[in-house]
Amino acid sequence: MTWHDGWWAYAFIAIAGWLATDVWRWLGVIAGNKLRDDSEALNWVRAVATALVAAVIAKLILYPTGVLEQSPLWLRAGAVALGAAAFFLFGRKPAVGIASAIAALALGLWWLGF
């Protein structure tokens, strides 16, 4: 039986997809329910969660998929650096940082002939 045979596909998605992700969410609820609002343990969990998300962000920038796979690393890193500079220089507004980074990337891609 292969995965595209009717009900088996749904069972496959439910077990390998739903169960494999929601188990971790449930464990997170159980762990998080035990954490006090102002505890040192919550501070640690917060640090680990933030670092995890940051690692995902770094991978998206360094190892993108699709069109950006062919773009040079210096352009992507430069666009992020420029966005960060604009963010800190002009009142730490997210929209300013995001717009600057995207504009720099778009300009760079255009200049490189994408």
Next chain:
Amino acid sequence: MKREEDGQSSLAWFGKGMRGIFSLPAFILMLSFVGFCSLTAQAGIPVEQAVFMVGMVWALPAKVILVSSMMSGAGLATAFLAVSLSSVRLMPMVAALIPELRGPRTPTWLLLFLSHFVAITAWVFAMEKVPQVPRERRVAFFAGFGITLVAANMLLVAVVYHFVADFPPIVAGCLFFLTPVYFLASIWHSARHPVVYIALLFGLVGGPLFYWLLPEFDILLAGLVGGTLAWFVERLWRRRKEVGA
């Protein structure tokens, strides 16, 4: 003004959460789901199964791994393991969110149900917005946002799947880049604890470092090692400040 807001019902806060669908993060996520449509269409996964996947799995990276497991003809156990490995990160994310979200009388079953709607976008959004919501209304607010976001993206996949078209390269590249840039700006902007800044920097360095050392476990290790180190450094600073003061 403050009292007036506190007096609003849970339903009103649910509605306010729903309105989060008209926000930059929701918009960016929907664009990512346009990409998911073309991935599933190319993989030959029928539209009903793609929509089912959006509702059941929700986290986009987990879905991408699930689709590639299906394409490569992997068995159930292999696919389960691969998806599990990519989803361990949901545990600390949910654990960090729960103490912000729960009220004094929030039942655990409700939190278990709502945890399903946590993925990176909803997490970043909730961590940023929830502190401005009165505590006893936070669950309603998050439910409104989370459920609407999942439902909207199920609908989007059901419709867009039939019209998969490629964006011009510059547009596609910029759309992809919006995701990491938005997460960076939002996390930095919304951080209310000093440890978040340090953890963000350590995670950014740790991600590529562990990808190079142990690519199978890169995200997990970057989170555990980078996060623990960030926590340790911030604690040391805090202690020193306390001693100095």
